[in-house]
Amino acid sequence: DARVTQTPRHKVTEMGQEVTMRCQPILGHNTVFWYRQTMMQGLELLAYFRNRAPLDDSGMPKDRFSAEMPDATLATLKIQPSEPRDSAVYFCASCFPQGPQNTGELFFGEGSRLTVL
């Protein structure tokens, strides 16, 4: 049963602390996305990677957010220092490489709910 796995599912932390969220994309998917769900912006794209290289991270606050893919099976999103306004649900998604199988469908993980006090 191929699926995107995200950890942690829930995280409560205090302002100023470092937060790291992890994502394991579906095996064979070479493009990985990080989205944040907020009431006002819906699903907001933070960054995405292809073949582990960042393609676009313009949606991320650069001073505190960073995203990496140390290897093809792991993507990380780090917030340092965290602030209350970062409280949201963060989703990771992956998709097939370019080709007939890729019609834009993304496969999402269950999300990491972050609460910064």
Place this chain on the structure above:
Amino acid sequence: DQQVKQNSPSLSVQEGRISILNCDYTNSMFDYFLWYKKYPAEGPTFLISISSIKDKNEDGRFTVFLNKSAKHLSLHIVPSQPGDSAVYFCASREEAGYQKVTFGTGTKLQVIP
């Protein structure tokens, strides 16, 4: 700059009737348009998509219509069922090679039994 807009935050429909969810976009470089469904505490799941070269795609109770001249798409659900109650996100993908997928703000659909 919201390139994909869903102007109705919520919609309430009686069971058995038609649900129509709307979406507008601004970027002419999108090649695929998609609808996702999201239940609470779960990730979004793919529902249906349409290529920019088509104007209609149907899958069971779900039909997506694309009006390129108006930069508008809609999702029709007929007949609506209580299990369809969820948040629906419209999404658009930039042309292949770039593959950036942009989502709208979502519409919460409630189907009343």
